[in-house]
Amino acid sequence: MNLGKFFAVRGFSVAVAILGCLALDYAAQTYLQDYIVRLVFLAGIYITLAVSLNLINGITGQFSIGHAAFYMVGAYTGGTLTKFFYDASPLGAVAWLIAMILAGAALAGVAGLLVGLPSLRLRGDYLAIVTLGFGEIIRIIVINQPELGGSSGLGFAPKVQGLWLVWLLAVICVAVCRNLLKTSHGLAFLAVREDEVAAQAMGINLTKTKVTAFVIGAAFAGAAGALLAMNEGYINPDLFKMDVSFLILTMVVLGGAGSITGSVLAALTLFAIPELPRLLKIDVSLAYLIGLTAGAIGFVSLLRHHQQRYHGPKAKGRMITVATVVGVPLAGLGLGWLLHTFTYLSDQTYELNNLRYVILAVTLIVVMLLRPEGVMGHHEFSWKWVQKVLTGRKPVAEESIS
Amino acid sequence: MDALFYTLVGIDLNWSSLPQQLVNGLVVGSIYALIALGYTMVYGVLRLINFAHGEVFMLGAYTALLSSWVMGFSPDAIRKFYESEAAKKLADPSYVERSIPADPFNLVIMILLAMAVCAVIGAVIEFFAYRPMRNQSRTAALITAIGVSLLLQYAGSLFLPASPPPSVAMEVNPYQTNVSVTLVPAPKEIRDKFDDSVSALEAAKESGADAETIGDLERKKNDLEGQVAATATAITMTQGKIVMLLTVLVLMAALRFLVLKTPAGRSMRAASHDFDSASLMGINVNRVVTFTFMLGSALAGAGAMMLVTFEGTSMQPFFGMAPGVKAFVAAVLGGIGNIPGAVLGGILMGLAETLVTWLGFSNYKDAVAFVILFIVLMFRPGGLLGSSKVEKV
Numbered sequence: 017m018n019l020g021k022f023f024a025v026r027g028f029s030v031a032v033a034i035l036g037c038l039a040l041d042y043a044a045q046t047y048l049q050d051y052i053v054r055l056v057f058l059a060g061i062y063i064t065l066a067v068s069l070n071l072i073n074g075i076t077g078q079f080s081i082g083h084a085a086f087y088m089v090g091a092y093t094g095g096t097l098t099k100f101f102y103d104a105s106p107l108g109a110v111a112w113l114i115a116m117i118l119a120g121a122a123l124a125g126v127a128g129l130l131v132g133l134p135s136l137r138l139r140g141d142y143l144a145i146v147t148l149g150f151g152e153i154i155r156i157i158v159i160n161q162p163e164l165g166g167s168s169g170l171g172f173a174p175k176v177q178g179l180w181l182v183w184l185l186a187v188i189c190v191a192v193c194r195n196l197l198k199t200s201h202g203l204a205f206l207a208v209r210e211d212e213v214a215a216q217a218m219g220i221n222l223t224k225t226k227v228t229a230f231v232i233g234a235a236f237a238g239a240a241g242a243l244l245a246m247n248e249g250y251i252n253p254d255l256f257k258m259d260v261s262f263l264i265l266t267m268v269v270l271g272g273a274g275s276i277t278g279s280v281l282a283a284l285t286l287f288a289i290p291e292l293p294r295l296l297k298i299d300v301s302l303a304y305l306i307g308l309t310a311g312a313i314g315f316v317s318l319l320r321h322h323q324q325r326y327h328g329p330k331a332k333g334r335m336i337t338v339a340t341v342v343g344v345p346l347a348g349l350g351l352g353w354l355l356h357t358f359t360y361l362s363d364q365t366y367e368l369n370n371l372r373y374v375i376l377a378v379t380l381i382v383v384m385l386l387r388p389e390g391v392m393g394h395h396e397f398s399w400k401w402v403q404k405v406l407t408g409r410k411p412v413a414e415e416s417i418s
Numbered sequence: 419m420d421a422l423f424y425t426l427v428g429i430d431l432n433w434s435s436l437p438q439q440l441v442n443g444l445v446v447g448s449i450y451a452l453i454a455l456g457y458t459m460v461y462g463v464l465r466l467i468n469f470a471h472g473e474v475f476m477l478g479a480y481t482a483l484l485s486s487w488v489m490g491f492s493p494d495a496i497r498k499f500y501e502s503e504a505a506k507k508l509a510d511p512s513y514v515e516r517s518i519p520a521d522p523f524n525l526v527i528m529i530l531l532a533m534a535v536c537a538v539i540g541a542v543i544e545f546f547a548y549r550p551m552r553n554q555s556r557t558a559a560l561i562t563a564i565g566v567s568l569l570l571q572y573a574g575s576l577f578l579p580a581s582p583p584p585s586v587a588m589e590v591n592p593y594q595t596n597v598s599v600t601l602v603p604a605p606k607e608i609r610d611k612f613d614d615s616v617s618a619l620e621a622a623k624e625s626g627a628d629a630e631t632i633g634d635l636e637r638k639k640n641d642l643e644g645q646v647a648a649t650a651t652a653i654t655m656t657q658g659k660i661v662m663l664l665t666v667l668v669l670m671a672a673l674r675f676l677v678l679k680t681p682a683g684r685s686m687r688a689a690s691h692d693f694d695s696a697s698l699m700g701i702n703v704n705r706v707v708t709f710t711f712m713l714g715s716a717l718a719g720a721g722a723m724m725l726v727t728f729e730g731t732s733m734q735p736f737f738g739m740a741p742g743v744k745a746f747v748a749a750v751l752g753g754i755g756n757i758p759g760a761v762l763g764g765i766l767m768g769l770a771e772t773l774v775t776w777l778g779f780s781n782y783k784d785a786v787a788f789v790i791l792f793i794v795l796m797f798r799p800g801g802l803l804g805s806s807k808v809e810k811v
Binding site for chain 2: 073079134137138140141142144145146148149150152153156157159160258262265266269273373374376377378380381384385388389
């Protein structure tokens with residue numbers, strides 16, 4: 017595909033994106049506390065991960081559940097190269113960071129090629145277990161390499177934060193996926209998802225399409241991994257366990273497989289989960305967590321009402337909608353505050369670490385039971401859609417990709 | 419060949435320990451096979467990867483442990499249990515009084531309890547989480563399964579004791595003595611040396627030599643005894659492992675009978691062949707699905723009980739994940755949906771793991787399952803015994 021064309025046409029947007037990210041970086045470094053800067057950083061990383069997995073799972077319909085493997089390849093590429101070659105290189109810190117992002121993306125892309133090739137023969141669940149296994153194999157190999165730090169991890173210097181690069185990467189990832197869908201290549205991805213045999217009959221090259229999806233998705237995950245490694249200055253294999261793959265997959269599916277907007281929203285909701293043990297000392301974190309999960313459930317019920325409204329009286333439906341949107345997150349915040357106070361008094365924070373995953377799991381099951389296609393389904397964000405939700409007017413023509 | 423292998427990989431093969439490793443592999447593999455049966459039966463009927471199966475296995479292990487506590491064994495182990503934080507909530511001093519000696523009958527009660535509790539848990543999971551998803555996309559069902567798995571793990575970590583002493587369940591086990599079979603005895607010269615050293619020691623003791631010489635001779639004797647043990651090809655295992663293998667065989671025979679010869683098994687096979695047609699033919703598919711879940715979960719419960727009782731595996735709320743994933747790989751390896759395939763896959767998986775340990779790559783033990791899976795799927799995408807169907811439009 018012609019990446020250059022995307023950016024040539026949209027030179028203005030690219031400039032705005034870069035300036036916006038630089039401004040975000042500056043604002044975050046100046047006005048925000050360190051742990052919040054870290055959260056902003058992680059939000060960018062997880063948006064990239066979720067959207068890149070969405071390209072493989074949601075848009076091309078290949079069932080990959082080992083995305084942490086590519087993330088890990090990128091992180092270890094960045095970490096190892098920095099440890100052994102940074103001192104000898106003439107590059108400055110930021111230039112080196114950019115080089116590492118490219119290197120991580122390249123190597124993860126190669127890994128994506130390795131996993132993508134078997135996907136030509138394997139379907140569905142078989143492919144899923146192969147991707148899962150690939151992640152485990154990579155992790156076990158790294159654990160057994162003393163040069164890579166083994167299970168105790170790899171430390172290196174310098175640490176470079178590059179918050180603006182993280183968000184630029186997220187923006188590029190979203191832009192590439194979104195724009196791809198407007199090209200014939202992107203339509204080929206969708207066609208493969210809907211029906212492989214029919215797509216092949218229409219002259220689509222299955223091999224090329226599937227492998228391209230895997231390579232692009234893996235490369236973005238690898239770039240995110242390199243950024244994470246350079247930000248932390250220390251990585252270990254436990255950061256890339258199966259749980260992380262499941263978290264990314266959860267984001268994609270909760271948001272709605274195939275919907276980029278959905279992935280971004282879900283990533284913004286769930287990215288802080290692995291960080292909560294460190295953040296639990298902060299008073300608002302549990303309230304934040306419960307409020308957000310309640311908010312997610314509220315959002316789902318909003319969409320349910322939106323769907324069912326055409327069958328009942330409109331005014332009543334809208335009242336329920338508004339009440340849900342306002343009431344549920346508020347109730348959640350209140351509940352979170354109560355729980356937090358209670359547990360603060362009884363000093364049981366150690367149990368809260370696990371409680372957060374219980375809440376995540378319950379949210380996951382409830383959302384799947386109420387709305388199996390994910391919060392956004394196949395829909396994307398558009399101003400028309402906002403108008404539709406707010407006014408409750410029937411849309412003139414359905415505008416969605418699928 | 420040894421020399422070739424040594425030059426290639428730099429590892430000296432210890433052929434005399436191979437039979438022992440193969441038997442160990444068989445024991446581990448039989449447990450993998452039991453768990454894999456649950457995956458494969460559910461997949462056969464519903465085309466769903468039941469990710470929560472590993473957690474059902476974990477709950478089976480805890481059931482076995484708790485029932486052993488309730489039946490009351492080993493005051494020492496019970497004191498350890500009462501010292502743990504979680505146990506204080508269940509504290510009831512009367513348990514300490516009821517100390518019962520290890521008895522096979524108690525094992526039967528434990529395994530039946532574990533199977534029954536797991537069967538109920540399996541049916542409950544199916545009813546609340548999977549039944550509403552039956553007409554949805556398979557991705558959604560799989561995500562629900564992952565959600566249930568996470569829920570059971572983390573809710574378990576809130577309510578279950580985090581790392582109970584593994585010895586507690588072992589206390590119940592009356593079959594702890596070792597059984598040894600010597601296949602090829604040690605080389606004659608080593609045995610002769612050993613016999614010589616024994617007679618020299620006895621002679622020294624009789625003649626009343628000083629303590630130093632006797633100590634030297636004893637050390638030499640022990641050294642040679644170790645050499646005899648190391649060079650002889652023998653299989654040593656606890657009686658418990660033999661009981662375990664026999665139980666697995668009985669359970670598999672019972673399953674085979676159930677699936678092939680009973681009406682319930684026939685409806686299961688029908689549903690797995692074609693779910694919709696089976697329901698049109700008057701088969702109550704809901705009941706079949708519940709039955710399948712109960713059967714698979716009960717087998718996992720039996721495997722879990724035997725693993726903690728006879729092997730003394732230590733447990734924690736997250737320990738179902740690893741055997742669960744491996745057993746799933748075993749099911750895929752044998753051809754998912756295929757019952758003999760799951761048994762074959764499980765045993766191959768166990769053998770492969772111990773063989774890798776035998777070759778000296780024990781660090782890579784957990785990766786070998788997936789490597790074998792890749793190789794098999796490259797050449798037989800449907801697994802070893804499965805048939806890969808061509809998708810039609």
